[in-house]
Every structure is written in C-alpha cells, then in structure tokens.
Amino acid sequence: MINFSFSIYDLEYFLLILTRVSCFIFAAPFFSLSNTPRHVRIALSVFTALLLYQTLTPAPAVEYRTVMGYAVIVMKEAATGLIIGLGVNLCSAIVNFAGHIVDMETGLSMVTLLDPATMTSTSITGAYYQYVLMLMMIASGMYRYLLGALADTFILIPVNGAVFQTDSLLAWAVKFMGDYIIIGFRICLPVFCVILMLNAILGVLAKVSPQMNMFAVGIQLKILVGLVVLFLSASMLPSAANFIFQQMKETITALVGGMT
Numbered sequence: 001m002i003n004f005s006f007s008i009y010d011l012e013y014f015l016l017i018l019t020r021v022s023c024f025i026f027a028a029p030f031f032s033l034s035n036t037p038r039h040v041r042i043a044l045s046v047f048t049a050l051l052l053y054q055t056l057t058p059a060p061a062v063e064y065r066t067v068m069g070y071a072v073i074v075m076k077e078a079a080t081g082l083i084i085g086l087g088v089n090l091c092s093a094i095v096n097f098a099g100h101i102v103d104m105e106t107g108l109s110m111v112t113l114l115d116p117a118t119m120t121s122t123s124i125t126g127a128y129y130q131y132v133l134m135l136m137m138i139a140s141g142m143y144r145y146l147l148g149a150l151a152d153t154f155i156l157i158p159v160n161g162a163v164f165q166t167d168s169l170l171a172w173a174v175k176f177m178g179d180y181i182i183i184g185f186r187i188c189l190p191v192f193c194v195i196l197m198l199n200a201i202l203g204v205l206a207k208v209s210p211q212m213n214m215f216a217v218g219i220q221l222k223i224l225v226g227l228v229v230l231f232l233s234a235s236m237l238p239s240a241a242n243f244i245f246q247q248m249k250e251t252i253t254a255l256v257g258g259m260t
Contacts, residue, residue, distance in 0.1 A: 012062075017052050023080075025041055048150075073159070088251055094183050103124060103125050129237075133244060169258040
C-alpha cells in the first residue's frame with residue numbers, strides 16, 4: 001500500500017523549492033513570454049519542483065523559529081530565482097540592442113511595433129532577431145539547459161544557503177555591460193559596415209554631382225541595401241545565437257558564483 005503521508009516540514013521545504021523554481025520560470029527567457037499561458041507556467045513550475053523535491057530528498061535541515069524567519073527564507077529563495085532568471089533574460093535583450101542599431105542605420109528607427117511575445121515596443125529588426133533567437137533556442141534545446149542549470153543551483157546554492165556577495169555581482173554587472181555592447185555590435189556588424197560604405201559613396205556623389213538630391217536618394221538606398229544585407233546575412237544568425245547562448249551560460253555561472 002502506497003503511503004502518501006508527509007510532515008509539515010516536508011511541505012514547507014517543497015514550497016521553498018517551488019518559490020525558487022516559479023520565480024525563475026516567470027523571469028527566464030522562452031518561459032516568460034506573454035503568449036505562454038500562465039497555467040502552463042504554473043504547471044511546469046509545480047512539476048519541476050516535484051522532481052527536484054524527489055531528487056533532494058532527504059531534505060537538509062532548514063532552520064527557522066518563527067513565521068517571520070520562514071518569510072525571510074521565502075524571500076531569499078524568490079530573490080535567487082529572480083536574479084538568475086532576469087540575468088539570463090538580459091542576455092536575450094542583446095538582440096533588441098542590435099536591432100535598434102540596424103534600424104537606426106537603415107532609416108527604420110521611427111517604425112516601432114508591439115511585440116506580442118514580450119508586450120513591449122520594439123523595432124522591426126529587433127523583433128526579427130528576437131523571433132530567430134527563440135527558434136534557435138527551441139532547435140538547439142537551450143531551454144533544457146536552462147532547466148538543468150536551475151536544478152544544479154540547488155546543489156551549489158542549497159535552500160536557505162544563498163549568500164549575496166555584492167562585490168561579485170557588481171563585477172558581473174560591469175563585465176556584462178561590456179559584453180552586451182560587443183555582442184550587439186557583432187550581430188549588426190554586416191549592416192553597419194555596408195551602410196557606412198554606402199554613406200561614404202553618397203558623400204562622394206554629393207560632391208561630384210551637387211544637383212542630385214542625395215538625401216532623398218540615400219533614404220531609399222539605405223532601406224533597400226539594409227534589407228538585402230539582412231537577407232544575405234541570414235545564414236550568420238545561428239552563429240549570432242551561439243554568442244547569446246554562450247553569454248547565458250557565463251551569466252548563470254557568474255550569478256551562481258556570486259550567491260555561494
């Protein structure tokens with residue numbers, strides 16, 4: 001006969017695991033998309049927490065004496081999941097930065113649209129890069145790596161074992177800002193270089209034939225050339241997605257190291 005009995009301590013320990021898992025899933029990329037139903041995210045959080053609870057059994061001792069002490073532990077677990085999830089989500093925002101640069105160079109910076117996946121206003125090229133990144137994440141199985149990394153955090157950072165080291169987290173933030181700009185420019189570099197050469201050519205033509213309206217001609221040429229370069233550089237997008245995924249892995253490692 002199967003025994004389904006459990007102690008109140010087991011329930012409290014499971015709720016602590018569920019807190020970290022649910023905060024991570026509601027903040028991490030791919031899982032936090034607005035077009036993902038909330039009941040699906042809740043079900044995934046509960047199912048993942050159940051698997052982790054079975055893996056971590058027998059549960060280590062979590063010491064607290066009052067309800068306020070337990071509430072502090074809950075907030076620590078929520079902060080741990082949110083920091084890791086938001087850190088990974090910031091990596092996916094690099095493509096929006098690259099898209100803004102491309103649209104600024106091609107003359108499409110004034111055209112914005114509402115991204116139904118993130119419910120934010122974004123540029124056309126940024127939305128294009130964002131959807132390609134999501135497709136690459138599905139095709140490469142990156143979402144499985146994120147769940148696996150979340151499970152490993154319970155080994156490196158046990159429940160109620162998070163120690164927030166501000167020096168390490170600040171060092172990661174400074175390094176991330178540099179990598180953010182470098183990777184963003186790597187993604188938009190083909191369009192940036194071609195448009196720069198086009199501007200130089202238009203400047204020479206403006207001196208050679210001043211009677212031509214280079215402003216009107218340049219706007220049309222920039223849009224046409226920018227779209228052609230985006231089409232020709234589509235085969236480079238898997239490599240660009242690899243830059244983002246590598247940054248996600250480094251971010252998770254740095255954030256977990258800053259909380260151990």
